[in-house]
Amino acid sequence: SGVSFPTYASDHSGFTPGSYNPSPAIVEPIPEIVYQPWQKSELKLDLPRLFASERADFQNDSVNGPQKIGIHRDIPFSMMGNIAPKLTWHRYKGGIVAYATISSPEAKSVRAQLDIILPANSELVFYGLDVQDERNALDSLSSTHKRLEEKRFWTPPAHGENIGIEIRLARSSEISKLQISLLKVGHRFRSTIGIDGPALELECDNHSDASCGVNNGVIDADTVDSTVKLTWEDADYSYLCSGVLMNVDDGPDVYRPYVLTAGHCISNESEANSLVVHWFYESTSCDSTTTSSEFTQTFGGADVLESRTEEDMTLLELERDAPEGAYFAGWTTSDVTFGTGVNGAHHPDGVLKKYFTGTSQGSQTVQVCYDEEQEDCFTLVEGIRVRLGEGAAEGGSSGSGLFEEVSGEEVLVGILSATNEGCTNQITFFGRFENFYPHITTWFDPIIDDTEPDDPDTPPEDDHGDTPESATVLALGEMTEGEIETSGDVDVFEITISRRGVLTVYTEGSTDTEGRIYNSDNTFEESDDDSGEGWNFQIEVNIEPGTYYIEVSGWDDSTGQYELYSSFVATDDHGDDQETATEISSSATSWNYDTPGKINIEDDVDVFEIETKHHSRITVYTEGSTDTVGSLKYENGELAEENDDSTVENKNFHISETFDSGIYYLFVEGRLEETEEDEEEDEDAGEYQLKVVITTE
Template identity: 35%
Template sequence: MVKSRTKCLINHQVHTNRIVDIVKHTQYNTFNTVVVFALVLCFFVSSGGTSAEGLRVSGAFKPSLPDVAPQVNLAFTRPYIFEYKVYLPRTTSVERDKFHSISTIGPQKIGIHRDLPERYRGELKHSLTWRKRDDGIVAHLLVHSPDAESVRFLADLSLPVGASLNFYEITTSPHISVIHSYDVHAQGLEESSKFWSPIASGESIGVEILLPDEASKEHFELKLLKIAHGYERSFTAATNVQECTNHIDVQCAIDDGDISEESVSTSMRLRYESEGVTYACSGTILNVPNDGEDVWIPYIMTAEHCISTSAEADSVVAYWNYQYEQCGGTSLSSDYTSTPGGADLLATYPEGDQTLIRLRNDAPAGTFFSGWWVSDVESGETGICSGHPTPGIKKFFSGTTTGNFDVNVCADEDGNDCELLVDLIELELENGAIEGGASGSALRINHPEDNEDYFVGVLSAKSTDHPPCEGGVGYFGEFRHFYPDVAQWLGAETEPEPDDVHGDTEDTATVVELQSGTEGLINDENDIDYFEVTVEQVGTLVIYTTGSIDTTGTVTNEDGSVDLTDEDSGNDLNFLINFAADPGTYSIKVEGNQSSTGSYILVVEFEVHNEQNDDLDDHGDTEDTATPLELDSTTVGEIDDEEDIDYFEIVIDRAGTLKIFTTGDLDTTGTVTNEDGTVDIFDDDSGEDLNFSITFDAAVGTYYIKVEGHSTSTGTYTLHTEFEAHDDHGDTKESATTISSSARNWKFSTVAYINNAFDQDVFELVFSRKTKITIYTEGETDTVGRLTNLNDVDIVEDDDICDENDEDCEENLNFSLTYTVDEGTYYLYVSGEITEKSEYTLKIETDADQVSE
């Protein structure tokens, strides 16, 4: 049965590291919007049954190989003598406080990214010590992040043909152990690319670089970019530190007959990097019988809210059989192993929270590749699952399906940062529990004909309607909705989907209407989708895509007078093209940028010009009619003729670096001024192509931006503003802001800012006598305060004024410290539980009369 519904494109952002909370769910056929959004466009979308409905593919074991790969040893057994050592400082208290925590739901946060000290940045080729051997030259690099439980690095790397890499870790013996070796050709590292190393246990990771000869150094490049500092070891047997105590070890479930050993073998833990943080989720390997005899391509299904970009897929490490050897035991399975090397992102389905990736290296021999079933799962089915909740050891959970629902998944109980997930399977939990890290786990349903448990869905979210560990419901993206997008890789024998939904040339273009939305799919890096739209009146034509893939769009017309290309002016990484269109036929070309593939929606909007608005300018021609801009924004503009000028106004409420520039094919000039005339900056071609670009230190105030076409240039452009606030107070004792007074009783107040999650403000407090002090903050920012003595020994610390057990206290996320100090110097550290720059007011009050001298 094909189900149709009205789907609304909604302006909201979904964060990969969200904390999910089901605030409302409704029956699929009676969907009601729960959270009110600004609607951009509504149109009908058809979804539901596919030609593959009911298709089943059985699972299969990848044969175990009798030959064991030879042990790889380093060319030099004592590399530490000649290693180039990259030593990071110890993590700051801010880093530790912000990230040394356990996620309770969603992707499991297990580490952070650290910046390199300045002296280690740039090309390292000439910093390494190269030694000769019979078959070439060798150098060693060691990266050390103190107190890390595991470590890896991101590098710009290019290697000559014939080179190889041996990565090693330092064990407690101390002993150097090779953890992974790379053949350059097999890994595709001949050309410069960003490369994530394997993961080493402990504080250090080393790499031995072997080049075939001295001359090949010319083709070698190495630049370190980031260090991933892990808060859990990679990997040892972990004690049960989960919030929930009712988890069920998979080996116990196997022994009890609740799940088969084959089903458990299909699930693995996925560790990956995203936006400065290391995360872990779960995944499932699928069987593809038509790939050929003895061909075992590692296709992995996981949640889209875990892995949704090529950069995240590039960093993937898969961990197999990360489970206890015996029920109730504490030793890891003897079959535990890992597959580094990253993965390729093949397809995503945001509406159903599903992603398909392909590991670049093989799954271990003996792995069971899961069977799968393109099925409309009915209510009353027993669903079984195995996944990796905090801290990652594989667990079992199960329940009964109770129907399919549209679900709003939100960042908090107030309904913020919600996204609509469509037609999810609801599973009433009866055994085990769901916690962070289990995201991406497979839902398996038994088929009575062959008594095999088949993959049918991916764990997306858990409702908070129940206590965290007592029953509750889990929601799974249903695989049958995603199957049409991934059938080309899974390759089951069924009625094939069309190879290309939209033509690859203008002659085979799909005709689209004005005010429409059309689903599209970029199948591979060579795929192009062409569309054609006809405009019968003069007006403004707006063409853009929505979705999770990175798109590039080009619009042309028949006589060649229009040729516009855009990449990222829309939401996320989508293109957006906006221009004044004359009557005629326009061709629209949609491509995936930088090998990006997957589904998208092409939106075409049109506004007719009439006598009243024909003479209207999109942006005013004077400062008095300037268009207001936000910081860190993009705005589309058009220079209609050689006399047209576009004015914009932007308000800066704190000092920082302001960058203003345009992108597009138009040759622009820009001028930035302020109200009092102290700023007057002009630029013509400092940006890309013929665009202007202006960067300067901006004080608090209002600034005006004038955009013109150079000479007689006309057309559309995109204006960008980027702002980075200056740090108002230092981050260390050496750069601290000093506050002092000789009065017996005094009050101090100042407005300050936390710029980001890594920022902290340090204040030096000097007291001339023994006094009672009260230090607190006011405002909407969630602050943490810590007072130390001159030697940086903690005296008192506070997070929130309200005690979490005090139900009568009105919620207040500011800190408050009260303490009696002696004469001397103290340091106050203020940090914030924030995701973007936030303002707070710091207040200090002293009362020497309340203490005895």
């Protein structure tokens, strides 16, 4: 039979001791907000109170899996699109500044998912409002010199119903380059600072504060300090789990922020990108309800290094450092023998940190199920079976560590995956770190190069390939380090562009660089020497969708290090395929959408993604002088409806048909008109106005 998650639910002999982070993490300070008494000029993006259907959706979902703490709310039609033109700007000593606030009534905390394009030298500062209506900066995001930053991301969560955004630009001419679009609002039923009141009533009454366990000598303070609370977003909800900060012996004073948690909590990059880590979320003393003054949060998300269902484990690397005083847990890959005393710390239901103790009862392979019907399950292979003596696992406990004492130190041996129901003498199952370890040796046991130094006459190893076949794939918008090791060395990078637009690439640094951009068949080429700062190259060029190669070399016999930057601004107003389609959606039963388009008639297509929440009539058509053709397709690409001319006189297409709720794609193309008129008129492109009307029948 299956068991539920805590949310209701071969000896390698490896050993690494734990270690404290002795010094503050190196982080950029959060700037203070410029805010003055301009409250009336804040752009207010206020959502309505939760609908009954939203509350029901949150409450009726499966009780198994990671602990759900919030719901994602759709954006009203009036709030869709770029908010930059709606902002009110003020001058300040560093440029211009504007403000927007996002509100979801009755939320204990709130965050927002945004699509942004930031001009160079611009900055967003996210802030919350306290009970005195004071604005307190939470985090910031800035664009680097000479490039645009394009990014979809989640803001940090703010306590209460509101989160604010301060937008700073260097000059007013940059306003037209700014884009901020609100995609979703995360309405959470948990506070960011632990003030949740009776909402946090635990199912079990046999929990004890972690500080009590430390005082009683049943769990080490180190084990407690390595345990963290994790909150994040998936496609529809906000969740929480526990996790453990792990130590890796990479040398003295090297502290990489690796966090281990359950695979059923976080398993993909989309979830990890929204991760918030809550450090030292524990009581000041035994049985106290006061949160420790050391409590802090880090934002910025994480990368998924490895995730496996067999052990139900995920290894994350945080984008930001652990705070001062965080403990990096030691670990062992030795087997856990039957009858061994074990313990751990966790955040059941997200409350202040608790502890548990128990006894290992050997190995057991079990079915772990998301649903009470045991139809949606996975197999936890050779899990560590533990009977708890003190404490109990509940929602939010998933991902917490199982520790045993080795050589006088508590070290990690497993990660909490599932439990049988009940509170007293609860049976719990932990993923076995011993079995997960072989899959993470790249990070936990890197190969150490102990060979003799290279002969000085031996050419240095090249950091990037010299040909398109060996090119380094370039991440658009990210900085990539490189080095011209020898005279004549060439570094080649590959980049793929999916839209028409302007591509900008350049280097920074003291090395005199030359740059060249070309495509695979050499039908396109641009090069530059010193158009950038100093002796750096900079190329800005209009390009079509495709794969391009960027070649970096040193001018004459120049060698040295450089930083390569790239940015892209789309000039095609709408995407050419389903992946890059312009999204159109609303939770309303009936709604309209109106947008202009410009199409290159011979080789362009504009694609729109239309999502309906209800069984509706979809009516789509264009207006204007351009002869258009419309094709409406299902999500799988199958043609649903197609139309060329609505009438003999009207060259615009018109489609109107009833469909079930779902996602549909509209393809708009243009046609050249046959005419005997003077052909000097430019017919390369045509403008149109797209109309979308959704009505529930």
